[in-house]
Amino acid sequence: MSDAQLVARCRAGEEAAWNELVARFSRYVYGIAVQAFRLPEHDAEDVFQDCFARVYENLDRLRDDSALRPWIGQLTRRLCIDRLRGSSREQPVDEEVLLADAEDTIARLDEAMTVHEALAHLSADCREILDRFFAQDQSYRTIGNALDIPSGTIASRISRCLTKLRELLEGKKPDVEPV
């Protein structure tokens, strides 16, 4: 489902669509708060919840439904900056330096989101294996136990799934049969 379709279904009040929207962008919002702006956990949690609350309240005002990601990114940036300005009264921060660093990180997170979105077009097995190994930093043994596959085969599966992901991102049609 495209972002624009997801927004339309959220506007229609579909709870499952809202759940999907949060799931789809939760890593992005979390990454901006924690990696780009280096907010402490408590502040990052507030930003995270405020961000989704504002998305929920203002979804009707989004002018271009396909621009959901840049809108959420901008919203999260603003909330992080407000949070930093609030805390800088106690602990001064060099805002210019921090913003420049943050933009570099956000550009990387945007690229990572594109890769993450491409995962959705791979088989469920590939999605699980790549996400568990890279994003969740799980060991071969943990992945093997969770997915009930021999841990000795994980490395080769990861390699095959990466190849499929690369083909997809480079515009080739990958074979989506299970790995």
Add this chain to the structure above:
Amino acid sequence: MAYDEERLARLLQALPPAPEAWVRAAQELPLSRRELDVIVARAEADARFREALIADLEGALAAEGFEPDERTLERLRHLLAS
């Protein structure tokens, strides 16, 4: 754009999952908002309930069977104070 294995791995590592409890709380937002609307409507229609909320927010809500989360409580405090 070329994606070698190393680059793909780095990009996949860049987006770890947000804490599950945060995600769940955000997903429950529509539910919380509905509960908030019900409480606010009731407080507007029933002066005694509104007074009870101002005197002891959590106690008054519990007595009426409401179980709002912390953020809903915060919003209610804000609304009752304004």
